[in-house]
Amino acid sequence: MTLFESAVRPVLFRLGGGDAEAAHEFTLARLARLPGPARAALRSRYGVDAPVEAFGVRFPNAVGLAAGMDKNGVALPAWPALGFGFVEVGTVTAHAQPGNDKPRLFRLRGSEAIINRMGFNNAGAAALAARLDQLGPIGVPLGISLGKSKVTPLEEAVDDYLTSHRLLHPYADYIAVNVSSPNTPGLRTLQDKDAIADLLTALVGPKPVLVKIAPDLSEPAVAELLEVCLSHGAAGVIATNTTLARDGIVAADRSRAGESGGLSGRPLTEKARKVVHFVHTETGGRLPIIGVGGVMDGDDAARLLDAGASLVQLYSGFIYRGPALVRAAARAAASSGAATGRTTGIR
Known part of the structure; x- marks a missing residue:
């Protein structure tokens, strides 16, 4: 058991009477204030130099921070110090929005799982653009995840995404198109063939555009979506978003699983x-x-890479295991052959 698991995590999990979102915001605020010497010390402990190239972008290592952890980019300088080879901020929307009613973030500790229904709470694309403009480069590639504003009708989704894209693509090394969150009504219908074709036609440009897909799609539906991605210039796929299924929940967590x-x-x-x-x-x-x-240890990262991934991302695993997981996953990725300098997803 790491120091994080034995000493830091129990404190964080007790914050706010066990309120997961309160602990999340507390952690972001502390990371945002880390001074330069502290970041340097963390980087020397957790950093792994194992470069890999994918969709034309070179990454210091194959392990990134998933969207959702730092929606508004408030702690961006801290994440590379914790060993991440890239960071994905967002999901951000054209309009600032508060998200769904609280409580909306729940830990299922026995299952090492999290349920969220955040609803793309964020300060909006313009606010993120201003923050990134002031901050400048963070030293690792930056992905920006775009979603649809809740107030925007589905028939106007393309314009909504395009508004965010115009504001943010100058700061991004890649753009992620989130059409798979289960927490915005109707959003997952944008994974349909015609809808994703329209989105990619509008968004594909000089910066790589990746499509984030749900784990709950049938294989024929995924295959159809992939055909559109290939024919409309998508640079890659992010697999996967959260699931609506409740398989794998232990008995102690079943009441909360509802x-x-x-x-x-x-x-x-x-x-x-x-x-x-x-x-x-x-x-x-x-x-x-x-x-x-579900990347909870180095072996999980290696298995995703062996299955065909070029890169991996962490979210829930980082909540439960801390920065030691970033280092373990990056080392496992390097050992599995991820850090070979290849330029495609072919393994």
């Missing part, structure tokens, strides 16, 4: 790996994949 929202963490490990494998096989490796979902 909360609505997307489930992440250990119960998603195998499902995410299977989706990554299907995407890789179906496309013949032509679409690089960022694998995300």
Whole structure:
């Protein structure tokens, strides 16, 4: 057991009477205030130099921070210090929005899982653009996840995404198109063939555009979506988002498992790996994949890479295991052959 798991995590999990969102905001605020010497010390402990290239971008290592952890980019300088080889901020929307009613973030500790129904709470694309303009480069590639504003009708979704894209693409090394969150009404219908084609037609440009997909789609639906990605210039796929299923929940967590929202963490490990494998096989490796979902140790990261991912991301695993997981996953990725300088998702 690491120091984080034995000493830091119990304190964080007790904050606010066990309020997961309060602990999240507390942690972000502390990370945002880390001074330069502290960041340097953390980087020397947790950093792993194992470069990998995907969709034309070179990454210091193959392990990134998933969208949702730092929606508004408030702690951006801290994440590379904790060992991450890239950071994805957001999901951000064209309009600032408060998200869904609280409580909306729940830990299922026995299952090493999290349920969230945040609803894209964020300060809006213009605010994020201003922050990134003031901050400048963070030393690792930056992905920006775009979603649809809740107030925007589905028939106006393309313009909504395009507004965010125009404001933010100058600051991004890649753009993630989030059409798979279960927490914005109707959003997942944008994974349909015609809808994703319209989005990609509008958004594909000089910066790589990746599509984030749900783990709950059938294989025929994923295959159809991948055809559109290939024919409309998507640079890659992020697999996967959270799931609406509740498989893999231990008995002690079943009462809380009834909360609505997307489930992440250990119960998603195998499902995410299977989706990554299907995407890789179906496309013949032509679409690089960022694998995300249930990475709780180095072996989980290695298995996602062996299934066909070029990169992996952490969210719930980082909540439960801390920065030691970033280092372990990056080392496992390097050992698995991820850090070979390849330029596609082919393995």
